[in-house]
Amino acid sequence: MKLDAEMKLLQAKIEAGIIKNESDGSAARSSDAGAKHPKLPSFQDGRDDLDVWLTRFERFAESNGWSREKWSSSLCALLTGHALDCYGRLSAEQAMTR
Secondary structure (H helix, E strand, O other), X not given: OHHHHHHHHHHHHHHHOOOOOOOOOOOOOHHHOXXXXXXXXXXXXXXXXHHHHHHHHHHHHHHOXXXXXXXXXXXXXXXXXXXXXXXXOOOHHHHHHO
């Protein structure tokens, strides 16, 4: 099924570091210091294409100056359904370091 393939792709991207929570060496901007929740719509199974949604998330995060340390927690807050289940299967270390 397409959704299972998308979930595997999400997990592979997280594990490969395409979506990661590591600092890229640049200074973190202060604009993400007070951010509590990203201002993006949640990923919705059956409605959103995961690859397109992830690209949107990454561009939003970069354009708003979020440090990469914030990406994982922000991503988690926006996932629902099978995508959140996939994220939840990651170990705590994987979820926080990729």
